[in-house]
Amino acid sequence: MTFVIxxxxxLAVGCxxxxxxxxxxxxxRAMGLVNFAQADIMMIGAFLGYAILVAxxxxxxxxxxxxxxxxxxxxxFVIERVAIRPSVARRADQVYLVLLTLGxxxxxxxGARLIWGADPVVYPTGLTHQTLTLAGYPLPxxxxxIAVVMxxxxxxxxxxxxxxxxxxxxxxAADDPDTAATMGVRPALATSVSFALASAIGxxxxxxxxxxxxxxxxxxxxxxxxxxxxxxxxLGSIPGAVLGGFIxxxxxxxxxxxxxxEYQDSIAFAIMIGxxxxxxxxxxxxxxx
Amino acid sequence: MESKxxxxxxxxxxxxxxxxxxxxxxxxxxxxxxxxxxxxxxxxGAGKSTAIRVICGxxxxxxxxxxxxxxxxxxxxxxxxxxxxxxxxxxxxxxxGSLSVEENLLxxxxxxxxxxxxxxxxxxxxxxxxxxxxxxxxxxxxLSGGExxxxxxxxxxxxxxxxxxxxxxxxxxxxxxxxxVFDMISTLAGKGLTILLVEQNxxxxxxxxxxxxxxxxxxxxxxxxxxxLLSDPEIRASYLGVG
Ligand SMILES: Nc1ncnc2c1ncn2[C@@H]1O[C@H](COP(=O)(O)OP(=O)(O)OP(=O)(O)O)[C@@H](O)[C@H]1O
Ligand SMILES: [Mg+2]
Numbered sequence: 001m002t003f004v005i006x007x008x009x010x011l012a013v014g015c016x017x018x019x020x021x022x023x024x025x026x027x028x029r030a031m032g033l034v035n036f037a038q039a040d041i042m043m044i045g046a047f048l049g050y051a052i053l054v055a056x057x058x059x060x061x062x063x064x065x066x067x068x069x070x071x072x073x074x075x076x077f078v079i080e081r082v083a084i085r086p087s088v089a090r091r092a093d094q095v096y097l098v099l100l101t102l103g104x105x106x107x108x109x110x111g112a113r114l115i116w117g118a119d120p121v122v123y124p125t126g127l128t129h130q131t132l133t134l135a136g137y138p139l140p141x142x143x144x145x146i147a148v149v150m151x152x153x154x155x156x157x158x159x160x161x162x163x164x165x166x167x168x169x170x171x172x173a174a175d176d177p178d179t180a181a182t183m184g185v186r187p188a189l190a191t192s193v194s195f196a197l198a199s200a201i202g203x204x205x206x207x208x209x210x211x212x213x214x215x216x217x218x219x220x221x222x223x224x225x226x227x228x229x230x231x232x233x234x235l236g237s238i239p240g241a242v243l244g245g246f247i248x249x250x251x252x253x254x255x256x257x258x259x260x261x262e263y264q265d266s267i268a269f270a271i272m273i274g275x276x277x278x279x280x281x282x283x284x285x286x287x288x289x
Numbered sequence: 290m291e292s293k294x295x296x297x298x299x300x301x302x303x304x305x306x307x308x309x310x311x312x313x314x315x316x317x318x319x320x321x322x323x324x325x326x327x328x329x330x331x332x333x334g335a336g337k338s339t340a341i342r343v344i345c346g347x348x349x350x351x352x353x354x355x356x357x358x359x360x361x362x363x364x365x366x367x368x369x370x371x372x373x374x375x376x377x378x379x380x381x382x383x384x385x386g387s388l389s390v391e392e393n394l395l396x397x398x399x400x401x402x403x404x405x406x407x408x409x410x411x412x413x414x415x416x417x418x419x420x421x422x423x424x425x426x427x428x429x430x431x432l433s434g435g436e437x438x439x440x441x442x443x444x445x446x447x448x449x450x451x452x453x454x455x456x457x458x459x460x461x462x463x464x465x466x467x468x469x470v471f472d473m474i475s476t477l478a479g480k481g482l483t484i485l486l487v488e489q490n491x492x493x494x495x496x497x498x499x500x501x502x503x504x505x506x507x508x509x510x511x512x513x514x515x516x517x518l519l520s521d522p523e524i525r526a527s528y529l530g531v532g
Contacts, residue, residue, distance in 0.1 A: 165402045171388055171392075172388060175386055175388065176385060178379075178383075180396070181366070181368055182347065182377050183397060185368060185396075185399060186366065186368050
């Protein structure tokens with residue numbers, strides 16, 4: 001493999017980690033909770049994309065992305081309402097809430113196994129095998145979608161959080177729910193919306209990741225690497241999540257090449273540990289979030 | 290000498306607390322008439338902030354009623370209460386630290402978001418607090434205490450309240466800034482705004498207030514016109530540090 005192909009593949013997978021990491025960060029900020037179900041929501045998003053492509057053959061890929069995002073948003077909203085809110089309302093300890101999200105993740109992954117089976121599935125779209133040629137190098141065609149969707153989502157999120165009332169309200173409620181409530185924000189609704197948004201972004205990651213990987217009930221394992229990305233960039237920071245995603249994505253791709261691809265996963269964590277030793281609060285702590 | 294104007298805000302028989310069996314407020318009756326400045330005095334832990342939280346709807350009373358212009362508001366969600374015309378400058382300012390000054394102010398107008406009003410109201414706030422103009426893009430969490438107090442006040446005014454609640458706005462400020470805060474309160478009162486002012490700074494509070502209540506361990510111990518309490522020997526001894 002040449003350097004350019006490595007670089008592109010590292011950036012692509014970095015985008016995927018970054019998107020899942022954004023989900024971790026958004027929920028952490030909204031409710032101080034590490035939601036370990038985030039990667040399983042990504043997995044469900046990938047399956048929703050699959051279901052859409054199967055149900056409507058020939059449907060444009062971007063419609064599958066949007067459909068999966070909407071479905072996952074609804075799922076995230078419901079999960080927060082039904083599974084997380086009651087425990088938060090009873091002031092459950094953080095440890096139990098984190099365990100709860102792990103449990104939700106397991107339920108989601110077993111649910112997916114029941115519905116779509118244990119064997120990995122491949123997206124029934126030309127995109128899966130298609131390549132495009134960039135400066136003479138063959139690259140998976142889905143990279144093009146990643147290259148468009150990732151910046152579009154980032155710009156969209158930025159505008160949402162800075163230019164809309166709802167976005168402003170979510171940030172205010174994340175800072176101080178009681179005070180935001182006295183201004184007319186309903187904090188409980190704000191956390192549900194944050195969950196829905198984080199889930200939608202996770203689903204986009206899942207659908208974009210599917211053509212370069214596989215879709216399976218256990219693909220949520222990449223969540224631990226996305227979590228490492230979120231921590232590297234400072235949990236709670238969206239720019240940090242993106243930065244962390246690229247560091248982990250590029251690091252494991254090049255590192256895996258240098259050492260051996262079997263060690264890719266360990267490399268992601270070696271990077272995280274290394275960075276946290278140097279800067280325990282993550283790279284973007286103290287920066288504008 | 291009872292005025293005939295209707296109570297803008299009235300608390301009747303309020304019982305409230307955080308833990309079952311530990312009442313923090315017991316049978317609190319308090320009234321703020323239209324256009325009046327009323328101060329609620331009391332020592333640390335007397336229950337002043339608790340009363341504010343009850344009025345805003347952040348804490349549901351166990352008994353009693355809160356009425357705004359004759360309509361019951363206890364039982365409403367905080368988000369609904371701001372819509373009825375109550376805004377608060379909370380204890381410790383509570384600015385949104387990761388929002389810019391301008392975003393904090395805009396959040397104050399959140400209840401009016403359906404119109405273009407909040408954007409227009411910003412200008413009026415910047416006129417009252419010119420200092421904030423140069424800080425508009427700065428994160429509120431990085432401001433000085435005095436500047437944060439201006440943000441908290443500006444933010445509350447953005448809600449265009451009929452009744453403004455202020456919980457120890459002078460807390461932790463340098464003497465010069467304390468004067469500025471009380472000047473601002475006088476200005477607002479001069480414009481006819483109805484104000485409930487919680488303070489430990491009793492002499493300054495009694496100076497701007499029309500009437501006062503003294504809260505002790507969750508019960509109203511004294512009430513009356515501000516001048517009378519100012520000259521009351523018992524009040525002077527326990528709250529003004531003289532006599
Ligand atoms: N969230 C809470 N949970 C349990 N008890 C509380 C809580 N907040 C306040 N209290 C208790 O209620 C009592 C009254 O507190 P409150 O904050 O209303 O006093 P305060 O008059 O505002 O005091 P200060 O002048 O110090 O602000 C205190 O004994 C306090 O310990
Ligand atoms: Mg208090």
